[in-house]
Amino acid sequence: MEKIALFPGSFDPFTKGHLDIVNRSLKLFHKIIIAIGHNSRKHRYFDISKTKEAIEKYFQDNSQVEVLIYDELTAEIAKKNNAQYLVRGLRNTADFEYESSISHINRHLNLDLETVFLITSTQFSHINSSIIREIQKYGGDISTFIPFKQL
Numbered sequence: 001m002e003k004i005a006l007f008p009g010s011f012d013p014f015t016k017g018h019l020d021i022v023n024r025s026l027k028l029f030h031k032i033i034i035a036i037g038h039n040s041r042k043h044r045y046f047d048i049s050k051t052k053e054a055i056e057k058y059f060q061d062n063s064q065v066e067v068l069i070y071d072e073l074t075a076e077i078a079k080k081n082n083a084q085y086l087v088r089g090l091r092n093t094a095d096f097e098y099e100s101s102i103s104h105i106n107r108h109l110n111l112d113l114e115t116v117f118l119i120t121s122t123q124f125s126h127i128n129s130s131i132i133r134e135i136q137k138y139g140g141d142i143s144t145f146i147p148f149k150q151l
Helices: 016-025 048-058 074-080 093-109 129-137
Strands: 004-009 031-037 065-070 085-090 114-119
Touching: 004 016, 004 074, 016 031, 016 085, 016 114, 031 048, 031 074, 048 065, 065 074, 074 093, 085 093, 093 114
Parallel strands: 004 031, 004 085, 031 065, 085 114
Antiparallel strands: none
């Protein structure tokens, strides 16, 4: 049976930390679906379509990676795409507390869905999308934090 994992997030922007999680997940799963979600609590800074295009271009030679945009429950988009796993990156204990609660809810909504947590690699653990948006907003250079241009 093919192991399909969904890597959901707003990816606003898609960072080197996110890329690290995808690359490491590719060693565990046959297919990774990067699912760019709309977060009702956040206003996007980077254009969602351009982010999707940039990620697709980056992985264009890797048939194991698919990218989609969704605006529904993560557990439902996983079910629609036959994903049995959710992949989530953890930078610290605060991330674990937050992600643990979401994991339980997703499992309640989709009993066939397991969440797999990967600890962010040390060199990327300080990267935070909110901080990167602030740097970008005020004209700072974000190129060391992102793997490709997303604007």
